[in-house]
Amino acid sequence: MSNPTQTHAEADSPLNGAPFLAADVGGTHARLAQVRRLPDGDIEVLAHQVYQGGAFASFEAIVADFVAKHAQPAPRDIVIATTGVVRGDTVINNNLPWTLSAAALRAQGFAEVALVNDFAAAANAGQCLRKERCRPLSSFDGDAEPGPSLVVGPGTGLGSALRVPCRDGVLVLPGEAGQMSFAPGTPREIALLQAWMAETSYVSCEQVVAGPGLLKTYATLCRMDDADARQTTSAGVIEAARRGDDAHALEAVRIFCAALGSVLADLAMAHGATSVFVAGGMVPRLLEFFPGSDFQARFLDKGVMRAVLEHVPVRLVEDPHQGVIGAASWHLQRLATR
Known part of the structure; x- marks a missing residue:
């Protein structure tokens, strides 16, 4: 994991194209991806996997599995789009099989953990909403x-x-x-x-x-x-x-x-x-x-x-990647305005 004291103005920032993790977490499936920002502003999906949420004891276990398989070395940022209402580090929801904890992910080694409502993320996925990409x-x-x-x-x-x-x-x-x-x-x-x-x-x-x-x-x-x-x-x-x-x-x-x-x-x-x-x-x-x-x-x-x-x-x-692309787009906008 990168040194958490580094700032997002440096080379490992997602704003500068550094890969990071984006997740789309629903009541049945958790979709994880390693993504990066392209020079034109679109999001590229580098790796993607769909998990049955109930098959894992925690979301942190899913993240650990994905990182081990697809994202070495582990990136410093993770953004999670989740069903329910996000209040700071807490998600108010009755559909998830476990509790989402930003603190637990920080303890897992991520320097930057962000939570966003899943449909706020979906609406941020502008590249997926183009007429030619829809039915x-x-x-x-x-x-x-x-x-x-x-x-x-x-x-x-x-x-x-x-x-x-x-x-x-x-x-x-x-x-x-x-x-x-x-x-x-x-x-x-x-x-x-x-x-x-x-x-x-x-x-x-x-x-x-x-x-x-x-x-x-x-x-x-x-x-x-x-x-x-x-x-x-x-x-x-x-x-x-x-x-x-x-x-x-x-x-x-x-x-x-x-x-x-x-x-x-x-x-x-x-x-x-x-x-x-x-x-x-x-x-x-x-x-x-x-x-x-x-x-x-x-x-x-x-x-x-x-x-x-x-x-x-x-x-x-x-676009099957709408959720993770939207989460990534939202996170990049959040970093750019900080």
Whole structure:
């Protein structure tokens, strides 16, 4: 490890192209990369590995494994994009299998440890949000009007951030869209909400529009119809919907797609977003179902605001390194302004 007394003005600074570690930590997977800043400002991924978070006793154990395999000599900096709310060295979250500790990583030898919300990081990954690097999800694929961009991603939870252009570059405002109350859009969704509210007074968006939410929707549909719930994982629900041998699995997938359209439209209207980018692990697994779903209809179903939303492109970010690239970009901006 480099001498921690050295400053970032020196040659080992990430600002000068020195490699450093960037991590994207979610409720299921932890993605680690060794990265560096290129002269044009883009981020290059030098090494990358995806870990099953629950297979390790701690995040520090994952980092130690990655450093041993991919990052010798160990760099002095690590930046971690994580699901949840970051408060200094603390992460407020209920999805991670262990506690994230900046102090523990410093004890491991890192001179610089930084934490950032995962969707704040995703929104900082400007190189991943270029039109040519994304797939259209909505019927409009033209150029967006100037204005804020919304970045939203259903995975283990539902994260969000707003990317606002400003005079000095970009301002990113992280949010917790998944914690908004779920608003049903059909009689069947109302019945689902009523079933869930018999158990709890608060049903959040991510209890529908996220991986665990898909399984919960499927199980509740089966229970409402007195049918056997044959699927026990969200992956099983998706595969059964694909095979076409489980009507409730297909219905659950279609409800997921439709509800996502409503959530994206609500967020776009609330924030005045002129473009929407979808990230996260769920949507790429469901792409084949979107054309036959009510995703587009629900995205546009905002009364007079339909005329506005018809010109808001919704695109899927297809760069698998978006999280680590965004974390790295955020860290570099942080160092440059210190």
